[in-house]
Amino acid sequence: MLWNTILLALRAIRRNILRSFLTVLGIVIGVAAVITMVTIGRGATVQVQQQIASMGSNMLMLVPGKRLGPGQSSGSAPFKISDADAIAKEIGSIVAVAPVSSQSVMAIFGNQNWTTQVTGTNNQYLKVTNRSIRGGREFSDSELRSGAAVCIIGETVRKKLFGGQGGLEEKIRLQKLSCDVIGLLEAKGQSSMGMDQDDIVVIPLSAFQRRISGNQDVSMIQLSVKQDASTEKAQSDIRTLMRERRHLSASDDDNFNVMDMKEIAKMLTGTTQLLTALLSAVAAVSLLVGGIGIMNIMLVSVTERIREIGVRLAIGALEYDVLMQFLVEAVVLSSLGGLIGIALATAGSFFAARLMQVPYIFNPGINVLAFLFSAAIGIIFGFFPARRAARLDPIDALRHE
Amino acid sequence: MNTGRRLIEFKGVRKVYGKGTASMQALRGVDLAIDEGEFVAIMGPSGSGKSTSMNILGCLDTPTSGLYSFKGVDVGKLDRTQRALLRRYYQGFVFQGFNLLNRTSALENVELPLIYRGTQARQRREQALNALETVGLKGWESHTPGELSGGQQQRVAIARAIVTKPAVLLADEPTGNLDTARSREIMELLNTLNSTDGITIIMITHEPDMAAYAKRVIHFRDGLVETDKQNGRAD
Known part of the structure; x- marks a missing residue:
């Protein structure tokens, strides 16, 4: 039955195919929007997590200045190489320490030039930032000590200066410094903040200080904590040590900041998740509007078909039959809308994911949920018109013009 | 074809619309008996009570007082659902305005009452095709009402009414919207259904010409039966 x-x-739906389609358009758009939002949001979250993992989740960053948020400082005194040495010596849970100074510099090779980030550091930097060398070699101890004019370049820089091939053992110019390319970095892609991590030239810190910045400052220290050691413990150890080295009294605030990548990761994924939830909520409102659209059209449909309902009641349809007819019609309509919406969302989120360069992750849960929700909308918004149809008096209905 | 078995009985049936001083007596105590196999035409001016009688006969309405028994069952004691079931299994309706479903093929229209009966798809199709053949519409199954003439539409409606092999066919001015030639065709068809298939037919009509096809003519006036003639030609 x-x-x-x-x-x-x-x-009945087939008899009025155009109107049926327009009726469910609200549901179609609502379902498609919700699923696309959730899918893209999920992809973005996963991407952020992957990128942070690639940066090394056990990484700490020591930056000068009060805590103002990532990347900002309030102009406190920079560090010295001796700070990095002290941390390496005194704190046991640290496996790698990289003092880092960097500056935007134009790199020149032949008639090609490209403005890039020149970073002065040591070999530990590669370990801390989870980078590896694809060709060539790291710095030697003597190169680091003497500040030799050698560099390791990122993939973007190599492409801009040398085109598709080569680069190794060429000489490039960074301001007044002419240096040999001794290594090529493995490509890392975009960072979670949208920065190109391959747009980099790494040189020995002493070379950077002498030939590029012209001072002995270290603008930040990046550290790697042992896999099984607690980052919280390392963080507080470093804090105590640095307070001592920077001669801060008990009443002074820190004039430096130890940041944990896990914190940054949490903050970033938190933001994406919040945005996803917000956008999905907005999309869900369109589902509600779609439901009201269905109720409206079902009411119109009942009014239009009063005579038909009269005929049905006269030839033996029960109240229940008519109720079910209109209810099922509403549910079939909204479910069809849900299915079309799912198809649209699958295609839409697939292409949107490509466009926004986030991974496309098919999420069966949200698809099933959206389908059930669209069916539920049919039941809720179809019930009132259906009951109205079922309660018609057959005599009045048959006389209706 | 009168088998002599009592199908319908009215005993002192009264129908009052409204309450108090504004009330209107549509039926003032009608006594009537119709046997299986009869072909009855009901006539009378508007307001005479013939439509009210038809609604009560079709279990769409109930008498205010008096007894209406159908196949020996007191219809006044049935609730809305039971009356709907009675219509479903024992009665067929034909309306003046045809009342077919638009944009729906003749076959699907005829299948409709069988769907409510829960008949299996194949059997349903077979019975609907038979009914369409009976009314002379073989080959028109896939046409929608919009593609059929008025006479053909009324034939589809008759097919829909007889497809369930009802005990009685109730026709409310079946020829009201048709020209004389089409009307005569429909009346011939009803006549055949009555004499060949033995279907009891009760029909309301304004036109004496159409009433002449019936075997019995009942005249209503002011809520009462005025005349009740067997085989009579109307005046």
């Missing part, structure tokens, strides 16, 4: 009712509903 239910199957027959569905059959009747499908016939």
Whole structure:
């Protein structure tokens, strides 16, 4: 009997195919929007997590200045190389320490030039930032000590200066410094903040200080904590040590900041998740509007078909049959809308993911949920018009013009 | 074809619309008996009570007082659902305005009452095709009402009414919207259904010409039966 009712509903929908389509358009758009938002949001979150993992989740960053948020400082005194040495010596849970100074510099090779980030540091930097060398070699101890004019370049810089091939053992110029390319970095892609991590030239810190910045400052220290050691413990150890080295009294605030990548990761994924939830909520409102659209059209449909309902009641349809007919019609309509929406969302989020360069992750849960929700909308918003149809008096209905 | 078995009985049936001073007596105590196999035409001016009688006969309405028994069952004691079931299994309706479903093929229209009966798809199709053949519409199954003439539409409606092999066919001015030639065709068809298939027919009509096809003519006036003639030609 239910199957027959569905059959009747499908016939009724087919009889009014254009109107049926326009009716469910709200549901289609709502379902498609919610699923796309959730899918893209999920992809973005996963991407942020992957990028942070690639940066090394056990990384700490020591930056001068009060805590103002990532990348900002309030102009406190920079560090010295001796600070990095002290941390390496005194804190046991640290496996790698990289003092880092960097500056935007134009790199020149032949008639090609490209403004890039020149970073002065040591070999530990590669370990801390989870980078590896694709060709060539790291710095030697003597090169680091003497501040030799040698550099390791990122993939973007190599492409800009040398085109598709080569680069190794060439000489490039960074301001007044002419240096040999001794290594090529493995490509890392975009960072979670949207920065190109391959747009980099790494040179020995002493070379950077002498030939590029012209001072002995270290603008930040990046550290790697042992896998099984607690980052919280390392953080507080470093804090105590640095307070001592920077001669801060008990009443002074820190004039430096130890940042944990886990914190940054949490903050970033938190932001994406919040945005996803917000956008999905907005999209869900359109689902509600779609439901009201269905109720509206079902009411119109009942009014239009009063005579038909009269005929049905006269030839033996029960109140229940008519109720079910219109209810099933509403549910079939909204479910069809849900299905179309799912198809649209699958295609839409696939292309949007490509466009926004986030991974496309098919999420069966949200698809099933959206389908059930669209069916539920049919039941909720179809019930009132259906009951109205079922309660018609057959005599009045048959006389209705 | 009168088998002599009592199908319908009215005993002192009254129908009052409204309450108090504004009330209107549509039926003032009608006594009537119709046997299986009869072909009855009901006539009378508007307001005479013939439509009210038809609604009560079709279980769409109930008498205010008096007894209406259908196949020996007191219809006044049935609730809305039971009356709907009675219509479903024992009665067929034909309306003046045809009342077919638009944009729905003749076959699907005829199948409709069988769907409510829960008949299996194949059997349903077979019975609907038979009914269409009976009314002379073989080959028109896939046409929608919009593609059919008025006479053909009324034939589809008759097919829909007889497809369930009802005990009685109730026709409310079946020829009201048709020209004389089409009207005569429909009346011939009803006549055949009555004499060949033995279907009891009760029909309301304004036109004496159409009433002439019936075997019995009942005249209503002011909520009462005025005349009740067997085989009579109307005046």
